[in-house]
Amino acid sequence: MIKLEGALYPWRFRVVLALLALLVGAIACQIVYLQVIDHDFLKGQGDARSLRHIQIPAHRGLITDRNGEPLAVSTPVTTLWANAKEMQVAKDRWPALAHALGQDPKVLTARLEQQANKEFIYLVRGLTPEQGQSVLDLKVPGVYGIEEFRRFYPAGEVTAHMVGFTDIDDKGREGVELAYDEWLAGVPGKRQVIKDRRGRLIKDVQVTKNAKAGKTLALSIDLRLQYLANRELRNALVENGAKAGSLVIMDVKTGEILAMVNQPTYNPNNRRNLQPAMMRNRAMIDVFEPGSTVKPISMSAALETGRWKPTDKVEVYPGTLQLGKYTIRDVSRTEGPVLDLTGILINSSNVGMSKVAFDIGGEAIFRQMAKMGLGQDTGLGFPGERVGNLPNYREWRKAETATLSYGYGVSVTAIQLVHAFSALANNGKLAPLTLLKSDKPAQATQVMPEQVAKTVQGMLQEVIENPRGVWRAKVPAYHVGGKSGTARKTSSGGVKGYAVNSYRSLFAGFGPMSDPRYAIVVVIDEPSKAGYFGGLVSAPVFSKVMSGTLRLMNVTPDNLPTAAEQQAAATAAAAKGGRG
Structure with missing residues (x-):
């Protein structure tokens, strides 16, 4: 006649059952604790995987002459960037994208293939909002837009040496733009959004910090x-x-x-x-x-x-x-x-x-x-x-x-x-x-x-x-x-x-x-x-x-x-x- 091992050693069986019960109880307690008492932890972990903060660019301050005539103004522009990994699934759309960007299809294709593992690359910066939207309307997978500002100088060469200019990141590099960069730059804001695991925008939640525009600077020149x-x-x-x-x-x-x-x-x-x-x-x-x-x-x-x-x-x-x-x-x-x-x-x-x-x-x-x-x-x-x-x-x-x-x-x-x-x-x-x-x-x-x-x-x-x-x-x-x-x-x-x-x-x-x-x-x-x-x-x-x-x-x-x-x-x- 065959006897169960548990019958030969009843105390061992009971110990195993007790351990399993304790383990189940611990798990149950942890679930209750996380779901009822410390529910912020799970919320924070979820947000960490989906909630993101996007910078809101600050409007750079206006530079004028002594009579209020504009010498340097900031205009909104669109910068297009791409997640090269996502773009690999739609290679047939690349020629149309290159045409919309005004770039050589062969050059763009070589670049995207070379950087296929990167999740962020610039496609083009400083487009007008209309130009940027026309590219985004193509809905090419992995292509996204960012709102930025670009400096424009109405007087052109006449005031170039005094006013100076900013670089592609809107930082002062010469002249008054450099000397008074902190005064003109302003403070960027933050916007809270929800993205999926592929980085796609799901929901625009709220503005957590408003952008503070730069201050106006009136020069002495006429x-x-x-x-x-x-x-x-x-x-x-x-x-x-x-x-x-x-x-x-x-x-x-x-x-x-x-x-x-x-x-x-x-x-x-x-x-x-x-x-x-x-x-x-x-x-x-x-x-x-x-x-x-x-x-x-x-x-x-x-x-x-x-x-x-x-x-x-x-x-x-x-x-x-x-x-x-x-x-x-x-x-x-x-x-x-x-x-x-x-x-x-x-x-x-x-x-x-x-x-x-x-x-x-x-x-x-x-x-x-x-x-x-x-x-x-x-x-x-x-x-x-x-x-x-x-x-x-x-x-x-x-x-x-x-x-x-x-x-x-x-x-x-x-x-x-x-x-x-x-x-x-x-x-x-x-x-x-x-x-x-x-x-x-x-x-x-x-x-x-x-x-x-x-x-x-x-x-x-x-x-x-x-x-x-x-x-x-x-x-x-x-x-x-x-x-x-x-x-x-x-x-x-x-x-x-x-x-x-x-x-x-x-x-x-x-x-x-x-x-x-x-x-x-x-x-x-x-x-x-x-x-x-x-x-x-x-x-x-x-x-x-x-x-x-x-x-x-x-x-x-x-x-x-x-x-x-x-x-x-x-x-x-x-x-x-x-x-x-």
């Missing part, structure tokens, strides 16, 4: 003046066969940059054929020796010492001055063997300026230039901005003193030069520079006595209006002041000294003289056609831009002809017509 400056600078480069150029317009009372243009430039809306040289904001990055444009600053240092007056005479004959092996020369013939201080500026005499500098010392000129911002940080915080170099010596020898006084041995940027001239125009007060629209009065610093500044203003007016002056810089119906300059360019490629037949033509000035408000600096790099002197190349650009600026800003003329002059002109015209 788009009207920006267009004016860009047009005249571009024309000047063509007329003179020049390599490059910069032009800056500044409000001397507020420190605001009203226009800043460079040539060559580029279109930030289409950067496919962009050359690195086109991206350089030369007004802030290129440093150069300012030449004779700093003579008014050196002259102000002399006047401030009290040792010199505008009528004091200096012997400049024979137009050269020997300092050891170094010879100082006057480029043009002066009107006589002796010049007063105004005559030194009118004739741009290096010899005369050097003799004045020897009397007051190089340290006095250095201090004046430093106070007026040459070779100093402007405080603008613009990406890549250069500081330049203002040398200081423990012992000022005659050669260093002379060259500094007429603008050699020192390197500045166009923005620094216009800032320095703004102090001369603003009665000796230097307002801090700003690229943003200012609603508060500028906290200007007195960097020279008011009377000295006014004296130099009169001297610079003579530089333009004197018969031997820079008449090409005259502005019809307005009195203006300024100084031209011509500087040889240093050699590149590790070669010391100056390049042969390579010059920068400069002009710096301000107006109207009745109440100076606007300062302008023009820099033309390597003119090659009609000449290279600043009074010949850059002065006409200053005249046109200053004339347009004063009229656009509704500044009352301060140099209209008198009734007698008008009558005389009418009589002369009538007589000429009668002879004809």
Whole structure:
């Protein structure tokens, strides 16, 4: 007779049954616990496998000019991406997809097959919403869309160097877009959705965090003046066969940059054929020796010492001055063997300026230039901005003193030069520079006595209006002041000294003289056609831009002809017509 094992060992059987009962009880307790008491655990596990958070892109802040004209705006675009694994089941749809995307079917097929195991690849970015929807309407398995924003620049190349641009991820990469990226960027939001195990969207649940748009940024520039400056600078480069150029317009009372243009430039809306040289904001990055444009600053240092007056005479004959092996020369013939201080500026005499500098010392000129911002940080915080170099010596020898006084041995940027001239125009007060629209009065610093500044203003007016002056810089119906300059360019490629037949033509000035408000600096790099002197190349650009600026800003003329002059002109015209 066969006996059951359990009957032989009843206690073992009972132990097994007890263990099974305990196991079932434990499972039952755990089920009750998870379903009734701690039900959030299962919910969390389920959500972890199906609930996802999708980023909601933030609308980047608007950039405008001082009058509210848009300079950079964000427009909605559609980015198409694909789950390459899912797409493998519908290879017959790939040619139609390639056609809709405007891509080569063979190239797209090779790409999808090469990345067949990837669950996320970009197909194309930055389509218009209409273009993106037309592709999505094909309902190709594994193709999805994302809403993003793309930056558009209405003024294009005219404001490119100042505004800059963003990259494909809408991050600032140049100019103001980079300098104020945190201000403009905003904060992305989050949207909660349910997806299946293949990553397909099942349900849009809720917005868990709203996107916070970036803040608006109002720049100091006036788009009207920006267009004016860009047009005249571009024309000047063509007329003179020049390599490059910069032009800056500044409000001397507020420190605001009203226009800043460079040539060559580029279109930030289409950067496919962009050359690195086109991206350089030369007004802030290129440093150069300012030449004779700093003579008014050196002259102000002399006047401030009290040792010199505008009528004091200096012997400049024979137009050269020997300092050891170094010879100082006057480029043009002066009107006589002796010049007063105004005559030194009118004739741009290096010899005369050097003799004045020897009397007051190089340290006095250095201090004046430093106070007026040459070779100093402007405080603008613009990406890549250069500081330049203002040398200081423990012992000022005659050669260093002379060259500094007429603008050699020192390197500045166009923005620094216009800032320095703004102090001369603003009665000796230097307002801090700003690229943003200012609603508060500028906290200007007195960097020279008011009377000295006014004296130099009169001297610079003579530089333009004197018969031997820079008449090409005259502005019809307005009195203006300024100084031209011509500087040889240093050699590149590790070669010391100056390049042969390579010059920068400069002009710096301000107006109207009745109440100076606007300062302008023009820099033309390597003119090659009609000449290279600043009074010949850059002065006409200053005249046109200053004339347009004063009229656009509704500044009352301060140099209209008198009734007698008008009558005389009418009589002369009538007589000429009668002879004809």
